[in-house]
Amino acid sequence: ADEARRNTANREIVEQRRRLLDEWLAWREKTVQYLREEREDLGLATLSLEEAAVKEDDEANGKVVE
């Protein structure tokens, strides 16, 4: 019975994390989309200068972080 209870509790934690991750990804998608449109409307590049600084360096060094 203890094990059954533990399993149920674990399942609930996993369910909760799944929900949090989905919520987060949905919010990010919405926000990134909004920012992209704002930058486009202002005639700016997709990435800000500071975001581009990181990207360029990664490409230049052929770095793979993951």
Added chain:
Amino acid sequence: MRPILLSGHERALTQVKFSKEGDLIFSVSKDHNACAWYANNGERFGVYKGHQGALWTVDVDPNTVLLATGGADNTIRLWEVKTGKLLKTWEFGTAIKRVEFSEDGRLLLGVTEKRQGQLSTVIVYEINPDPEAEQTSEQSLRIVCDELPKVTVAGFSYLSKYIITGHEDGSVSKWDAKTGELLQNVFVHDADLQVTDLQWSQDRTYFITASKDKTAKLMTVDELEVLKTYVADTPLNSAAITPVKDYVILGGGQAAMDVTTTSARQGKFEARFYHKVFEEEIGRVRGHFGPLNYVAVSPTGTCYCSGGEDGYVRVHHFDPPYFDFKFEVEREKENQSRI
């Protein structure tokens, strides 16, 4: 990997920052000096000397050409990163607690301390990114905090649209960055426990605040909504959002003189890692002998550094397990998106 110790400062570190490419680290200390270091090996790149008091704050522009510093000598100074040449000094009536460039490096803000009958202000200058150019003495904006408690931290949002400020009373405000109009003021941290840090996500659409109330909060720019709360067991001085992995890093600890209990262990001088989305603590890194006054993450997401009350900067390059660690649901999500 073993941490790299940057020893060159003679007194407590107050702020540390990475260049936007992630290759240099800038540090400021109560010893009046700002230093630049190579992030990969910890060698010193240069020292910026001239301030006549403790330094509280440092920031670097997105091109790593201009460096801004501010401190107890009531000045903001602008330096050329490469040569160490002092390009401009702006003088004020009180100490400078914070400087920060906008994402395009075209604006620089400063926070002046409330003291000697002077109100706390946020001032903005337009910056010419060319180090040869003359910099303006005219403020393009001045926000006087007369109705709100004093400002402790401030920064520019995405597109330099808003200025977000953190206050002594634990509240966070949003201002129109063009007009200086106050748009919103929300209480997010415990009353009268100050907001000690504010750091941005890479696109500056959300940020993290740290507070003496022992929590850090992840907040949206647009609604000033608290998305996440990270609970620690010690007053926090700093909080950073890691790129690449969904973590946040918190730093703090109580100075020995503030610790009423006996053991030094009570100080809790560790950097704490939490999962950004699940709010769960996943690890700690020890090493400092005093409170962590600032934590910063490389924009490349491959290392972080902490500046301590003990006078050291510690740089930690992340090991493979850091990148490999995933919650079951994260792995599941990745597998789904592959199909």
